[in-house]
Amino acid sequence: MQPVREVARSSKVDLLFHALGDSNRRRMVDRLADGPASVSELAAVLAVSKTAIGQHLAVLEEAQLARSTKVGRVRTCQFDPAGLAPLQDWIDYHRQEWNGRLDRLDDLVSAIGSKEDCP
Amino acid sequence: MQPVREVARSSKVDLLFHALGDSNRRRMVDRLADGPASVSELAAVLAVSKTAIGQHLAVLEEAQLARSTKVGRVRTCQFDPAGLAPLQDWIDYHRQEWNGRLDRLDDLVSAIGSKEDCP
DNA sequence: CGTTTAGTGAAGTTCTAACTTCACTGAGGA
């Protein structure tokens, strides 16, 4: 499936957040997390055209959140949870930054504390 | 800071993915994760107008990823890492779904295995 | 065969997110 024309998204994180930023695509992921589904089935679940599903699928595949294979005339779509990794990394990084700041704050507090211990 | 008019975003996850779906807002978060900053400073870092920062800030605040207070004439913005929690929950849920599926696959495999043990 | 069904490509519509500029308010110096 060729990607629909869109603005250049530099990083994987960019692709991921953009892909998941759309609620219909998240609904698609929700459905796929429960097992594979065809384009028609997804179209029925989301109540949109099959064409729309094709376009959403392209975005999800580009973000590596989904894969699909066509056998006969039906295309089966699958969720690819490994694609979530960069997202998890992004969160971890920012959580770590925060912890780091807290640690530095602790250090500061201890430093002040030990200073006060001195006459 | 009053929110800029936008489409209804039902859930927190919705707000979060939308907020972080924009690369400039992520750059803002990146900067703020490193410590508080004023609107002017953020505008300088991102190379956009202060008005634009105000708008981005409103989105980040609505998603509870940032907080800001105005003292005198300068507004100081802070990153709020606790706001990431619903995002982490979303990821955990989908990762769990996957593990669940793997577990069920394991069960299936064991079931088949024990079946083959029988004559 | 012919007909239904699954999906795709192309093209057009609509809506809105992300900006801008301009005009303004109000805080803080010189």
Add this chain to the structure above:
DNA sequence: TCCTCAGTGAAGTTAGAACTTCACTAAACG
């Protein structure tokens, strides 16, 4: 006091995302 600087509100522009419909291909099946 006057001037500058930080930020905000209003309004307008623009690019592109998310859809649609229509026309088509090709598989499945009576």
